[in-house]
Amino acid sequence: MPDTSDLLVISDLHGHYGESHVLHGMNLSVRAGEVVTLLGRNGAGKTSTLRAIIGILGQREGSIRVSGTETIRLPSERIARLGIALCPEERGIFSSLTVAENLRLPPRLKAGGYTDEEVYGLFPRLLERASSQGTKLSGGEQQMLAIARIIRTGANILLLDEPTEGLAPVIVKQIAEVILSLKQRGFTILLVEQNFRFAAKVADRHYVVEHGKVVDEVAASDVTRRMPEIQAYLGV
Amino acid sequence: MATLFGIPLAALSGQLLLGLINGAFYAILSLGLALIFGMLNIINFAHGAQFMMGAFVAWLSLTYLGLGYWWALLLAPLVVGIVGIIIERTMLCRLYKLDHLYGLLFTFGISLLIEGFFRQLYGVSGMPYAVPEILTGGLDLGILYAPIYRLWVVAASVVVCIGVWLAVDKTRLGAYLRAATENPTLVRTFGINVPVLITLTYGIGVALAGFAGVLAAPIYSVNPLMGSNLIIVVFAVVVIGGMGSILGSVVTGFGLGILEGLTKVIYPEASSTVIFLVMAFVLLVKPAGLFGKETGGAAQADNGHARSERGNLKTLGIPLAVLLAVFAVAPFAVYPIFLMKALCFAMFACAFNLMIGYGGLLSFGHAAFFGMASYISAYTAKQWGFNPELSILAAALVSGGLGAAIGGLAIRRQGIYFSMITLALAQMVYFFCLQAPFTNGEDGIQSVPRGHLFGLIDLSSDMTMYYFVLAMFALVYLAIVRIVHSPFGRVLSAVKGNEPRAVSLGYEANRYKFMLFVFSATLAGVAGATKALALQLASLTDVFWSMSGEVVLMSLIGGLGTLLGPVVGAFFITGLQNYLAQFGAWVTIIQGLVFIICVLVFRRGIVGEIQGWSSDLMKRSGKLNAGASHGESKLSTPPA
Numbered sequence: 001m002p003d004t005s006d007l008l009v010i011s012d013l014h015g016h017y018g019e020s021h022v023l024h025g026m027n028l029s030v031r032a033g034e035v036v037t038l039l040g041r042n043g044a045g046k047t048s049t050l051r052a053i054i055g056i057l058g059q060r061e062g063s064i065r066v067s068g069t070e071t072i073r074l075p076s077e078r079i080a081r082l083g084i085a086l087c088p089e090e091r092g093i094f095s096s097l098t099v100a101e102n103l104r105l106p107p108r109l110k111a112g113g114y115t116d117e118e119v120y121g122l123f124p125r126l127l128e129r130a131s132s133q134g135t136k137l138s139g140g141e142q143q144m145l146a147i148a149r150i151i152r153t154g155a156n157i158l159l160l161d162e163p164t165e166g167l168a169p170v171i172v173k174q175i176a177e178v179i180l181s182l183k184q185r186g187f188t189i190l191l192v193e194q195n196f197r198f199a200a201k202v203a204d205r206h207y208v209v210e211h212g213k214v215v216d217e218v219a220a221s222d223v224t225r226r227m228p229e230i231q232a233y234l235g236v
Numbered sequence: 237m238a239t240l241f242g243i244p245l246a247a248l249s250g251q252l253l254l255g256l257i258n259g260a261f262y263a264i265l266s267l268g269l270a271l272i273f274g275m276l277n278i279i280n281f282a283h284g285a286q287f288m289m290g291a292f293v294a295w296l297s298l299t300y301l302g303l304g305y306w307w308a309l310l311l312a313p314l315v316v317g318i319v320g321i322i323i324e325r326t327m328l329c330r331l332y333k334l335d336h337l338y339g340l341l342f343t344f345g346i347s348l349l350i351e352g353f354f355r356q357l358y359g360v361s362g363m364p365y366a367v368p369e370i371l372t373g374g375l376d377l378g379i380l381y382a383p384i385y386r387l388w389v390v391a392a393s394v395v396v397c398i399g400v401w402l403a404v405d406k407t408r409l410g411a412y413l414r415a416a417t418e419n420p421t422l423v424r425t426f427g428i429n430v431p432v433l434i435t436l437t438y439g440i441g442v443a444l445a446g447f448a449g450v451l452a453a454p455i456y457s458v459n460p461l462m463g464s465n466l467i468i469v470v471f472a473v474v475v476i477g478g479m480g481s482i483l484g485s486v487v488t489g490f491g492l493g494i495l496e497g498l499t500k501v502i503y504p505e506a507s508s509t510v511i512f513l514v515m516a517f518v519l520l521v522k523p524a525g526l527f528g529k530e531t532g533g534a535a536q537a538d539n540g541h542a543r544s545e546r547g548n549l550k551t552l553g554i555p556l557a558v559l560l561a562v563f564a565v566a567p568f569a570v571y572p573i574f575l576m577k578a579l580c581f582a583m584f585a586c587a588f589n590l591m592i593g594y595g596g597l598l599s600f601g602h603a604a605f606f607g608m609a610s611y612i613s614a615y616t617a618k619q620w621g622f623n624p625e626l627s628i629l630a631a632a633l634v635s636g637g638l639g640a641a642i643g644g645l646a647i648r649r650q651g652i653y654f655s656m657i658t659l660a661l662a663q664m665v666y667f668f669c670l671q672a673p674f675t676n677g678e679d680g681i682q683s684v685p686r687g688h689l690f691g692l693i694d695l696s697s698d699m700t701m702y703y704f705v706l707a708m709f710a711l712v713y714l715a716i717v718r719i720v721h722s723p724f725g726r727v728l729s730a731v732k733g734n735e736p737r738a739v740s741l742g743y744e745a746n747r748y749k750f751m752l753f754v755f756s757a758t759l760a761g762v763a764g765a766t767k768a769l770a771l772q773l774a775s776l777t778d779v780f781w782s783m784s785g786e787v788v789l790m791s792l793i794g795g796l797g798t799l800l801g802p803v804v805g806a807f808f809i810t811g812l813q814n815y816l817a818q819f820g821a822w823v824t825i826i827q828g829l830v831f832i833i834c835v836l837v838f839r840r841g842i843v844g845e846i847q848g849w850s851s852d853l854m855k856r857s858g859k860l861n862a863g864a865s866h867g868e869s870k871l872s873t874p875p876a
Contacts, residue, residue, distance in 0.1 A: 055424075076425050077426075080424070080425050086422075086425045094418050095418065096417070096418060105411055105412070107426065107427060153426070
């Protein structure tokens, strides 16, 4: 049962892309300060769930409450102002903006975000490349930039969509460290991942998504015991 | 006297200054277009009308409020910007999810509305606007005497352009703008209100046009048509520069202005067409434009008009037979001249609709084919004594050839660029017809003999001529039906539906588009030639851009992509013009309104809506029947 400390509560969420019905009654909740992942195969509806939360999925029904506020009818800029930020799967770095402009693009919404010094402390490469074109960065650097720009705005709920996709193992390790340090700082994170080993390292709980709804929930402490089940969910 | 390559230096520098001034206007206007296009993905056809509105605000505020030039420089952009914002918020914002072509059509309607409104109130003669006192007089620069006001215009334009460029490139708001141009959805998730940003961009873009209008007021006289010819040149400028960069559009604007000035010295006859020639050349060597980035295949938005007519020739034959029967008896009830005129426009609209409805190509230059053909048939019939069938054939061949030239260039770009290119090239044809001796310029070719068909049948009586026009119409209509239902037509609808897919299947999309263009131009030529004989007149009206607009309107109101739609639309619009002819500029106003209403709420057109209703009805009754039979089968199945 969702209790009052739940920051994000989704109940009976349905979503559509044009004609196709992609979310079929999602239910999940995330408590303040938690890192929760959505696991599942390709096309299960993980990314669509994140897009629905931030309000950019074509059509949504059901309920999404953020810190107690119902957002199902709000436009995405209003939802964002409640303190949610998305780091999209394709990273969304703007090619007509420099690295520094990309970083400063999202306006500060609330107090409590990282200062510029803290951001550059966490991602020193971004300072070195500050004046180059955003899309001239390497894939890993672009991923760092995509995370960096949403942690300085004061948003306290981060939606991270496959931050490790297509990156070298050494970068994946760095990103895991970044996520753990974000967690320490008190960010609430909803993470979509295909890389279960990565997810297991950073998350408190895992939701398993299949056919547009949550079919199972695994606490971090149960992961070892339930490994065969999880592998069956994710196996091809 | 000092000369350079045999040209007096004073004349050269004088024309260069004039060119620079034109360039200043091109730069501000194309800058505004580029800003708006970046955010809204819409080519703002009303830009010329909004430029004119700026000049009028200056004139009105001086005449009625006693507010001088400097106030106007502040007031006009504000007024034009606010009107623009109201238009965007109430109407334009509904079109973003549709094909970009609807934005072009909508803003075209707005420009007709604004222009018609001012014409109705102030006529076309033009009002003088004095140069502000402080800027009167001139400077002797040694090689030329330059009026201070003209220097001021150039300076003001440079300052504004640089200001806008700095604002977009260096400020935070500019960063929002650039980011939202790339990916508006993501920018919204950062808590930035993109819809407001879009509205603001449109407001600022048209305010720039208003500002340019005030600058222009003392140079050109303030008149309702000052914007419409300018905007076509600006479209060409935009195609040449590519709309990728702000600085690019400014540099292109000034550069082409200077080039135009130079041409005026070297070869004055070409000065009005040189920019269009440059455009043609740029399209050949670098289709994306000098500063443009090549965007991969046209990402076609939802085609509202992507409905091609299914059904076989048999079902199509019935409405045609009914139609012909009605037309056969019509001249006994209605004035035959009016019917002939409407039938010629119906042919023209059918030819145009062949391209938009079955190729997805919105040509804004079909008047070139219609008008050129009407000149050719009028000329050959009158001067060379050609029989009607020969003069029509000659005209069709010429307009087909013209179609090959224009089409060959235009299909190098897609979507709205295609429309702008056809418009610009057609304007070039217009200037040619204006200057060429055989067209008699403003007078046109009058009292064209109708002649004897095949040397036998005298067409001079209106009734005989009417049946000849009707036969021509039937021929054109059947040719179109044949093309649409041929294998060639099937490939076209594949290309229209999904061009990359069709290309991947091995069809050379461009070759098909080219052939379609030539077909459509030829048939438009047949329409124009028949019109010249029927009404015994070929004039500049036939080849002017407003004629291209009219044929778009006819097809739109009748139903784009339906076979009968253009016919219905042609009769509707011709009838409207007939009734409203006595009310002067009201025709333009009403045409503008019809455009706007069609685009906003009536996109399927008259025939499209009727087809939509009937197919809905059929679906519904089909469902009911299915439900009923389902129920029956249940009842009749005995329980096991």
